[in-house]
Amino acid sequence: MCNKNFAVLLESLLRDFFLLACNVIVFYYSHIMNTIVQSQQPLLSYLELFFQYLAESKNSSPKTIENYALWLGRFVEFLWPELTPNQLIAFHILNFRLHLKKKALSIKTINYHIVAIRSFLKFLLRNDIDTLAPDKCDLAKIDPRQVSYLT
Numbered sequence: 001m002c003n004k005n006f007a008v009l010l011e012s013l014l015r016d017f018f019l020l021a022c023n024v025i026v027f028y029y030s031h032i033m034n035t036i037v038q039s040q041q042p043l044l045s046y047l048e049l050f051f052q053y054l055a056e057s058k059n060s061s062p063k064t065i066e067n068y069a070l071w072l073g074r075f076v077e078f079l080w081p082e083l084t085p086n087q088l089i090a091f092h093i094l095n096f097r098l099h100l101k102k103k104a105l106s107i108k109t110i111n112y113h114i115v116a117i118r119s120f121l122k123f124l125l126r127n128d129i130d131t132l133a134p135d136k137c138d139l140a141k142i143d144p145r146q147v148s149y150l151t
Contacts, residue, residue: 042082047072050123071116074100085124085131093117093137111139 051069054060060068076083078096093114100110118134125131 040084040086042084043079043088044076044081046085046120046124046129047076050120053123067112068116068119071113072120075113075117085129088121088132090132090136093132097140107140107142111142114139 047069050072051065054065054068055062075096078099079088079092083092096117097110097114100113114137118137121131121134121137125134
């Protein structure tokens with residue numbers, strides 16, 4: 001009698017464990033598929049969400065958002081509007097930097113563009129969208145400012 005009860009209990013526990021394992025697998029599979037589908041949307045489709053995030057969550061000023069829109073707009077336009085976050089590689093950033101240099105922009109201005117890109121990439125990663133790691137976007141070295149004194 002005791003062995004039958006134990007066998008029934010064990011069978012019940014195994015069935016519950018199997019169902020739980022199946023639910024966990026389905027959940028993770030759907031999460032992974034959702035992330036893959038999200039990361040296949042063009043970069044351009046995430047910009048408006050990013051600007052809303054800057055305004056509402058980061059409390060950024062309208063001028064900051066305007067500048068980020070200009071810099072990221074140049075970036076997306078340079079790349080290709082249909083490029084997806086998971087297609088972005090460090091070489092794209094390097095090419096964009098060289099493109100800005102050819103337009104005779106200062107190193108400081110180019111760095112502003114890179115800072116905006118890094119912030120955008122961090123936003124994407126925080127929202128589970130696979131993309132290039134922001135730390136792969138290095139800033140250029142800038143000579144220290146020369147301070148002149150009145151004598």
